[in-house]
Amino acid sequence: MGIDRFNLNEARSFVGRNVNLHLKDGSVIVNVLVADAKREEDSGKPSVYCTARYGRPPLRIRLREIEWMEKVTPCITISARIS
Numbered sequence: 001m002g003i004d005r006f007n008l009n010e011a012r013s014f015v016g017r018n019v020n021l022h023l024k025d026g027s028v029i030v031n032v033l034v035a036d037a038k039r040e041e042d043s044g045k046p047s048v049y050c051t052a053r054y055g056r057p058p059l060r061i062r063l064r065e066i067e068w069m070e071k072v073t074p075c076i077t078i079s080a081r082i083s
């Protein structure tokens with residue numbers, strides 16, 4: 001049996017969605033928009049590009065640092081903004 005790992009194809013399925021990023025060190029980056037998931041041009045290592053707010057340059061997070069991604073439910077996001 002192989003070890004299940006988060007891969008580039010799975011990351012690409014989250015492009016354009018708001019997610020919570022669960023990192024391997026135990027930390028969580030909350031409610032970011034996944035802008036792109038691709039291999040870096042210089043090193044060829046897979047990375048995910050995320051934005052926390054529109055108009056800011058995207059953050060680059062290497063795929064090996066991500067444990068998993070959790071979709072953010074729009075209802076929760078809307079209710080949090082109303083409160």
